[in-house]
Amino acid sequence: MKMRTTIGLLLLTLLLVSPLFGMFDGVASQEKVYWFFDGKPVNIRILIRIEDERKEIGDYVADLLEEANFTVDRVYIDRTKVVPLVYMADPYQLGYQIYTEGWVATGATKWVEGDLLFFYGWKSWSMPGWGNPESLYVYNNTTVMDKALAFYVSPPSNETEYWETAREVAKLGIQESVRVFLALLYYYFPINKNTVVNYTADSQAGIWSPWFIYTVQTAKDHKELKIAEFSSAGGLFMDVWNPVGGLSDIYGHMVWLATVYPGTITHYETGDYAPFAFNYTVTRGEEELLSVPTDALLYNSSTDTWEHVKSGTKALVKVVYTFPNGTYYWHTGKEVNVTDIIYNIAFLTEWAHDDSTETTTDKYYDPRIEGGVGPILDTVAGFQFFLDNNTVVVYGNYTFTSDNVIANWFDFWPSVPWELLYVMSELVANNAKYGWYNEENVFGLDLLNATHVSDLKSIAEDSKNDKVVPKPLEYFGVTQDEAVDRFTGLLDFINDKEHASVGNGPYVVEEYSFQPGAEYMKLKRYEKYPVETSDEGASPETITVTVYTDETLGIQAVSKGDVDVFWWAVSADKLEGYGNIEKVKTTSTFYSLFINPAYDTALADEWNEPYVPIVKKRTGGLLFNPFAIREIRFALNYLISRDHIVSTILGGNGEAMYSPVWLSHYSGTQFLDVYSELGLSKTGDKAKALKMIYDAMQEWADKLAEHGHKLELRPPVPVSTIVISITIAVIVAVVGFVVYSKYLKKE
Secondary structure (H helix, E strand, O other), X not given: OHHHHHHHHHHHHHHHHHHHHHHHHHHHOOOOOEXXXXXXXXXXXXXXXXXXXXXXXXXXXXXXXXXXOOEEEXXXXXXXXXXXXXXXXXXXXXXXXXXXXXXXXXOOOOOOHHHHHHHHOOOOOOOOOOOOOOOOOOOOOHHHHHHHHHHHHOOOOOHHHHHHHHHHHHHHHHHXXXXXXXXXXXXXXXXXXXXXXXXXXXXXXXXXXXXXXXXXEEEOOOOEXXXXXXXXXOOOOOOOOOOOOOOOOHHHHHHHHOOOOOOEEEOOOOOOEEEOOOEEEEEEOOOOOEEOOOOOEEEEOOOOEEEEOOOOOEEOEEEEEEOOOOOOEOOOOOEOOHHHHHHHHHHHHHHHOOOOOOOOOOOOOOHHHHHHHHHHHOXXXXXXXXXXXXXXXXXXXXXXXXXXXXXXHXXXXXXXXXXXXXXXXXXXXXXXXXXXXXXXXXXXXXXXXXXXXXXXXXXHHHHHHOOOOOHHHHOOOOOHHHHHHHHHHHHHHHHHHOOOOOOOOOEEEEEEEOOOOOOEEEEEEXXXXXXXXXXXXXXXXXXXXXXXOOHHHHHHHHHHOOOOEEEOOEOHHHHOOOOOEEEEEEEEEEEEEEEOXXXXXXXXXXXXXXXXXXXXXXXXXXXXXXXXXHHHHHHHHHHOXXXXXXXXXXXXXXXXOXXXXXXXXXXXXXXXXXXXXOOOOOOOOHHHHHHHHHHHHHHHHHHHHOOOOXXXXXXXXXXXXXXXXXXXXXXXXXXXXXHHHHHHHHO
16 A cells, blocks of 8 residues: 555655756757746736737737846726726836837827927826826926927027937937827818718818818708717727816817817918907017016915016916907807906916925915916916907917917817816815816716706806805905806806816807717807808708717718718728718827836935835835836837838838828927937838847846845746756655555565
8 A cells, every 4th residue: 555655655756857858958959038036037027909900019019028038917998997097096016017008199280399399208197197186197208308398498599500409309208208199190081062062171180170160061951960980899089078078089179169169279281370259469679678567466376366467577478368248158148358368367276386384285286287378377477358349468488489389388278168177176176076187086077967966056156145256256246146147157067068168169068968878969050150151052050969879870870871970080991982972171189109117216215316216005005117117118118110000000001200290290200300310210220229129128127136126037937946946856756766666575
C-alpha cells in the first residue's frame, strides 16, 4: 500500500512538473514578454467607443500597445457613458488611461488660439482632472498650459508673430501628448432634396453649424422638419441640459442652438466671426491707450456690488454693442434687454471668483467656470450700460488682428433670461445635491428634468412672492414690479411647458421623451419670430428630433422621405444607390486619443522628481501608469500609422491629423514645419516608437529600483519561478524515490 502511494506521488510530481518544462521551451523560443511592476502586469485600460470607426481604431491602438509589451484591457462603451467615466472622472483612479475621442466643430474659425487652448491647456473639463473638483490628480503642465493661455488671452497683433506663437504652442502640445490627434473625416450628411429646399451650410462644418437651423426651409406643403440622429445605444443626448456646465455633446448642443440666438457667430464662408444679434463697432488705441471713463463699472463678487473703475484706467480697445428694440424675445414673452446682459456678466464674475475666507467657503464659485470665462473677465477694464437704447460698451485689454475676434471676445450676450439664471444660481449654491456639471454624488442641473424643474419653480415662486430684485440689478433701478413681472413670466412658462428651457431663439422646446426606445424632442417655431419664406418654401413650423440605432436605416429613412435630415455624417460610398438624397460635405469631424497622465504628486515630491509614474489604489497597493511618462505619450505619435487609419479603417475618406488644426483647415498649412521638425509622418515609425517606449521604461526601472520597486520585462511566469518550481519538484521526486526504496527493502 505504501509503495503504491509513493508511486502515485512520483506520477503526480511528473504531471505537475511537465508543463514547466514546456515553459522553458517558450523562453528558449523568445516567448512573448510583458512589463511587470512589483510582480504585477503593467496594465493599460483603453475605453473604446463602439458606434463608429473608433471601435476599429481602438482595437488597432490596443494591438500596438501589446506589441510594446503592455497588457491591455479593452473596455467597449457607448456615448451614454462617456462624460462621467472620462471628463468628470478623477484620473487618479485610472478608470481609463486612453479614451478614443470624437469631436465635431460646429463652425471652423481660421483663428486657432481657442482650439489650441481647449485641447492642450484649458483649465476645465477638457483636460484630465479639471472636470472633477475632488480629483486627486489634475493635469497642470505649466509650460504648455501657460503658453496656451497667454496666446489665448493676449495673442500678438502682428499676424506673422501670431502664427509663430501658434506653432510654438502646437509643438509643445504635441510633445506633451495628453491628446494624440489621429484623423479628420471627409464625410457627408444625407438630406432629402425634395423636402428640404433651402439652407446654409458651413464651408467646413456642413450642417453641424447653427446656420443650418437658422436658415433651413422646407417645401411649402411640408411644415415639419424631421431630423434623425444616430446613436447605437439609443440615447438622445449625453449631457445634462443647462448652458452653464452641460450640453457638451454634439446633439444636445445643436438642438440647444435652435432655441437661442448668439450675439456673434462664426461666418459660414470666411471662418471669421461676424455680428448676429449684436451690431458692434471696435475702436483701438492706435497711438496711445484709451482712457476708460470714470463712470465705467466692474462687478465686485466679494461685496456683490458694482464699483466705478479707478481714475486713470486705460484700455487697448473699446467695443460698442447695440441691438434694436423689439427684435429679440425670451420664450416667456419678455423682451431681451440690457438687464439680461448685466446679470449675465455679474453671474459669470460671481461664479468665476473664489471669495472664500479662512472660515467660510464661497458657495457661488466653481473652478471650471473660472477656467472657462476667468481669462476673458480678467481682460475687461470697465463696462458702460445704457438701458434706454440697448447699448453696452466694453473697455478691454485684449486686441487682435481682426476686429471681429475682439468683438467676439467681449460678447456677453445671454442665452437665458436673468430671472432663470438667478434661480438656477440659487439652487446650485444652496442645495448640495445640485451642481452645474454631472458628477459623482452631484446632479448636474437639468432644465428638462421634472424634479429639477420643480425645485427651480419653488425658488421662482418664493422670489416672486418676496419681490426679490437680485443685487446686481438693484444698482440699475430695476423695480420690484419689474422683477415680479419677470418671475411671473417664468412661472407661467414652466406651468405651460413643464420644463424650464427658456431661450431667445427661433424655436422653443414643445415636448420630449427620454423613454428608452421612444426618445424624441419636438421644437416649435416661436411666435415672436416671423416665418422666413421664399419661392420654394418656408421656415418649418416644427422640428422633430428622433434617434436611429442603425446607420443604414437612418439613411434609408431619408431616401424614403420618412426623415428629412440624418444628423450623422457618413462616407460617400454609404450613400450610393439611394434616390432623393443630397449630400452635404463636412470636414470638421475628427478622432483623437485622450491620454491619462495621472501620478501620485506626493510621492513625486518625496522622491524629488517632477513626476513618479505610480498611483496608490484605494484598496491599498500601487499601480504603474506608463502614460505619466511624457516620452511614452509622445511615442504614440510614431507608434500609430495614421495612414493605416485613413486608408484602411476610414476607407480613404479622410486625412492624417497631428494637432487640433487639420491640414485642410483654413490655416492648416501654417503648421507643416512643426510636423516636419518633429519627424511626424502619416505612416509613423513603429520601430522608433517601440525603442522610445522601451528606453523610457528602462530608465524608470533603474529609478524605481533605487526605491525598492521592480519594473521588469519578462514572460508572464518569470524564469526564476520556473527554476524554483522545477528544483522543488526534483527534490520531491528524489525524496519520494528514497522513501520508495526504503519501503521496498523492508518488504
